[in-house]
Ligand SMILES: NC(=O)C1=CN([C@@H]2O[C@H](COP(=O)(O)OP(=O)(O)OC[C@H]3O[C@@H](n4cnc5c(N)ncnc54)[C@H](OP(=O)(O)O)[C@@H]3O)[C@@H](O)[C@H]2O)C=CC1
């Protein structure tokens with residue numbers, strides 16, 4: 366089948382291309398850029414834009430929804446926040462399969478989107494037609510898949526068993542999450558300058574991070590007693606990798622054994638989520654993979670559980686999970702085209 370990528374020149378778009386290029390069910394990847402792409406005779410080719418993409422002489426075509434739908438079986442939006450809400454209407458109206466890596470369709474309420482993203486939202490009618498899909502808990506829904514954010518993915522996978530089995534006090538959830546700079550995309554900002562990032566740790570988005578509402582909404586679906594989380598994000602002086610350190614007070618009678626039973630039960634058949642036995646994970650064991658590795662440590666003195674959840678932000682946090690969701694949408698084996706062995710470099 367042929368598929369389209371919009372936004373291949375971004376970090377997650379580039380990783381997505383490398384996955385789809387090796388995906389056995391994909392015959393051809395067609396690339397589309399901005400609506401004015403190619404105006405004034407300018408034509409851009411992938412191998413000229415991405416260093417190392419030798420031989421990938423594929424034209425970036427002007428964004429044209431009708432052409433995309435005529436020439437492809439699905440489209441991936443790997444575009445900046447605020448873009449797919451402007452570009453996706455025709456696909457939604459036609460019920461054409463879309464995997465959107467951005468946050469534009471993750472929140473069903475336009476007012477909530479505008480509050481957290483500070484950008485105009487898609488219409489309420491169109492937002493209702495999107496399905497928020499944490500791929501490891503995939504349930505069939507609409508043809509418009511809103512891929513979760515990277516922090517949200519690590520946090521939700523780390524909390525799911527405890528929240529679903531009602532093992533923790535829902536008012537005590539604290540998440541201290543940290544990401545490498547590739548999570549911020551290719552556009553330079555004040556905190557992603559080498560001089561600001563190198564040899565430094567920078568907190569940002571305290572209590573205002575845009576992933577808070579999608580995390581809380583999903584937790585609420587699993588357990589209606591969750592109302593809020595305490596959530597912080599820190600920029601790490603490294604390129605790729607994301608760690609969510611999650612803390613919560615456990616409910617009376619819950620101990621390490623009960624916690625492990627819940628985690629092992631939830632992820633017993635998981636292809637990508639691995640619950641470690643007696644250890645905690647580090648970033649290098651997941652970078653380059655679509656995996657999420659999880660460590661669970663209970664402290665009986667404070668009745669607090671600490672869960673460490675690690676992912677590759679560009680893979681499980683973006684492109685890898687997008688392919689996993691694509692596999693589900695097209696009834697392919699979940700693992701098709703997805704790496705499970707780390708880069709280890
Ligand atoms: N980086 C990560 O770890 C994660 C990213 N995401 C989300 O995935 C999306 C992409 O992220 P990331 O790869 O980091 O972003 P980048 O900033 O690296 O890339 C953004 C891409 O969007 C394209 N783009 C921007 N505006 C338009 C437009 N109007 N029309 C068409 N294309 C456009 C850019 O093209 P051009 O360069 O030509 O302007 C570029 O290819 C974002 O929404 C991000 O929030 C989600 C999870 C994790």
Ligand SMILES: CC(=O)N[C@@H](CCC(=O)OP(=O)(O)O)C(=O)O
Nearest residue numbers: 466467468514515516544548549
């Ligand atoms: C390090 C860094 O800056 N990370 C990004 C999250 C990347 C992501 O998941 O973005 P979307 O929700 O927009 O898809 C951030 O904190 O905004």
